[in-house]
Amino acid sequence: MNTKKIATLLGTVTATVCLISAMGQAANASTFYNDWHYAIDPPSDGNLSDSYPQNSIYELYGIAIKHDAEADKVYVAINSDFPIEGDRDDPEGQFSRYEWGDFFFNFSDLSSLDNAQGSLLAVRFGEYAESIDGTENSGVGVYSNVTAKTSYQTLFDSLEYYNIAVYGNGSMADLAINDPYWFDAQGNDPILNVIDSGQYIPRSESGFESLNATELTNIGLDFGGVLTETGRETFGFSFNKDLLPSERYIAHVFETCGNDGAAIAVPEPSTMVGLFGLGLTVLGSQISKRRKGNGVS
Secondary structure, eight states, X not given: OOHHHHHHHXXXXXXXXXXXXXXXXXXXXXXXXXXXXXXXXXXXXXXXXXTTTSOOTTOEEEEEEEEETTTTEEEEEEEESSOTTOEESSTTOOSEEEOEEEEEEEOXXXXXXXXXXXXXEEEEOSSOOOOOBXXXXXXXXXXXXXXXXXXXXXXXXXXXXXXXXXXXXXXBBTBOTTOGGGOOTTSOOOOOOEEEEEEEEOHHHHOOEEEEHHHHHHTTOOGGGTOSSOOSEEEEEEEEGGGOSOSOEEEEEEETTOSOEEEEEEOOHHHHHHHHHHHHHHHHHHHHHHHHHTTOO
């Protein structure tokens, strides 16, 4: 069988793996590629009314996560047109209008973000400086026992209104914009993008580090190999892997303005092994059929 045919079949295997989710959400699992989980966000759902439907400066293209058992690290990367330092209003860059919100991990209830309030893990990685209840430290780093809230900078009362602003094209990558996950007990779907309360984990315990595009590429990040379109900015962070109570979770991030965001659904490693085995079975079956069709035993 020639290389082109094998590549085609491997593509089928990849699609099969990506279409099956341990969380019961067909076609909404993260894409696993070269040891990284990727969530792909459409390049047309960043709000900016004077440029839509062209790419907004707030456009988020994808997020990626790697669990590195050997280094005992979790690596997180973001690709967007919105820089890590935020959107500067004045030429001198002295005043920040909008920034990145915090990055949230939900391990406790994968059907409801609201039910997980108070047990979230969160990472403050940008320059957002609003105080956090329950801790004297509100700077960058990792926080436990977190409750999320809507930033005072957020432009929309709900995900529904954000979706209206982008003409119904809103997406949260691995989760739909109207997924029940986003709704609270009152039926509201607020944009929960910053930490309200939580306990700061000292860097000596969290191992938090900010990472630039070169550093992320050096540990295997490849947005270009997965995304159909990439943004101008790539940045991220890492922290100690032992802070994860589970490797099965939903994580999300929004900008503080709410102009774009994305979620990633990461299944258990054992599920990835099972899916890979299924993929190899599919590949073997396809090769066998082709050989028989060509009279080869």
